[in-house]
Amino acid sequence: MKILFFRKVKQSLLMFFFIIVVFFSLLFLSFWIEQNNFLDKMRISLSSDIHAYQATFTDELIGIASDVEVIKQLITQNNVLAWDGSTTMFVSPEAKAIVENSMLTITQSIKYFDQMRILNTAGMEIVRINNGEDLAYIVDEVDLQDKSDRYYFTESILLDDNYIYISRLDLNVGNGQIEINDGDYKPVLRFATPIYSDSDQLLGVLVVNYLVNDIFDSLAQLKQNEASQIDIINDDGYYLMSGNDEIEFGFMFDDKLDETVDKYHDFDVLSYTDSTIQQFTVNGYIYTTMSMDDTLFSNTIANQITGDIILTSGSGSYILFSQLAYRNLPEYQQRMNTYLIIGAFLVIIAYVMTRLFDEIEFARKERIYTLKYLSEHDYLTSLPNRAFLMSAIESYVSRHKRMSLMFIDLDGFKNVNDVFGHAIGDASLIESAKRITDHVRDNDIVARVGGDEFIVLFDDLDDIVALKQIAKRILDSFKVKFVFDEVETTLGVSIGIAVYHKGQTIDDLINAADQAMYSIKEHGKNNFAIFK
DSSP: OGGGSOSSHHHHHHHHHHHHHHHHHHHHHHHHHHHHHHHHHHHHHHHHHHHHHHHHHHHHHHHHHHHHHHHHHHHHHTTOEEEOSSSEEESOHHHHHHHHHHHHHHHHHOTTEEEEEEEETTSBEEEEEEEOSSOEEEOOGGGOOBOTTSHHHHHHTTSOTTEEEEOOOEEOEETTEEOEETTEEOEEEEEEEEEEOTTOOEEEEEEEEEETHHHHHHHHTTOSOTTOOEEEEOTTSBEEEOSOGGGBTGGGSGGGTTOBHHHHOSSOGGGOOOSSOEEEEETTEEEEEEEEOHHHHHHHHHHHSSSOOEEEESSOOEEEEEEEEGGGSHHHHHHHHHHHHHHHHHHHHHHHHHHHHHHHHHHHHHHHHHHHHHHHBOTTTOOBOHHHHHHHHHHHHHTTOOEEEEEEEEESHHHHHHHHOHHHHHHHHHHHHHHHHHTSOTTSEEEEOSSSEEEEEEETOOOHHHHHHHHHHHHHHTTSOEEETTEEEOOEEEEEEEEOOTTOOHHHHHHHHHHHHHHHHTTTSSSEEEOO
16 A cells, blocks of 8 residues: 555645646636636527517517507598597497407407407597407497506506507406416506597597417527526516416415515516616526616617607516526536546546656655665675765764774685685675674774775774773674584684874874784784774
């Protein structure tokens, strides 16, 4: 398991974390660029959807407004209505029949017209066409209703001739109850425009109920980004169109009055009422919003219809809004997983690189150490060599330390080498080095300075008595035979001792110990002498 760990822990960890920082900085930059490209793609897609919704919604409203204007022109051009001084009336039963049949034909051909009515100036219906489940029909005169208290009448009756009023988008109410058709509520917009005679006498109001499900169905076909949900919200924050049917038109139900946009979104949708698309990216969500108001409707209809027609809305503006949790998208998740895998892979690469650098650096230092070691040590005995010894003595001299030398020469080594061969000779040198080292202190230096010559440098020791005792122990150790496999041999030692005195050179000190050793060689060997 050692291979898993660094040899130089601190240095390697610093390098590892440096590589990690570089790798992850580049990875983050790559992710940031790719994420921005991805978000730009999402924003474009969402913006395109919102724009398509707005264009379709507006075009539908403009189309209905155009139809309403055509119907009004049909009524006014034929002069079928007249003012008798107190109320509005048809000029003849035949004129009434013509209007009823014309409105019936239009309602039958345009299925999203739920009702078409003419109200007199008092708000009483004088004609109403209902679009039944199977067929449009003319409502009997006895069933016509007073609509004078309805907001769409009270607001539209005050308009000039060139205005078309669009009511708030809500659910149709009949006889005090919210109407249900085939199990579904009927969201409607009421288009109303005042009817004037050629003499500018106000005659009444034309009201057309438009089934907004037609728009909703059209909008559902437009969305490109399936992950987003585009909602339509009114000025009060209530949902008019949403992916959740249960929260739509909450303002019309007592138990749903809290079903507003701020209940489901932290983003303050109602603060952004600009008619241009606005987008915000906050906490993993892309918010896209756009407002549709009277100005937008009027400008659009002015560009599409010849004539001075102005649209005015009874509900303020509609807000198109979408919230996309882009981090939950499969495409984004896939990117994240890819970058996590890349990140893990980069960690492994960083570790491998660090291990490689660590091993290279360790090997380099090992080579340097080995070269230095070989330059200062004897290859056979692993003892310091002459160069190491000279450097140590020079260091002691420069620091004025007490020291002494013991020059040791092996007696009988040449004979062992000649008789038993170099292998036994080398083994004898190794054993001799061991016996000398065993009898000196750990801080003393034992060096091999020649073939069978050794020098011991004693650190901070110049006591003659102590030096004699060490020399005797070394001599005694060589009295024990050398045994190598089946070969037995003996060696002796001649020892010269010199104590360093101030003013001596290194050569003087070594020569003194050498002379003392040779004096023993000349007088019987296997003993020691002190240079005087």
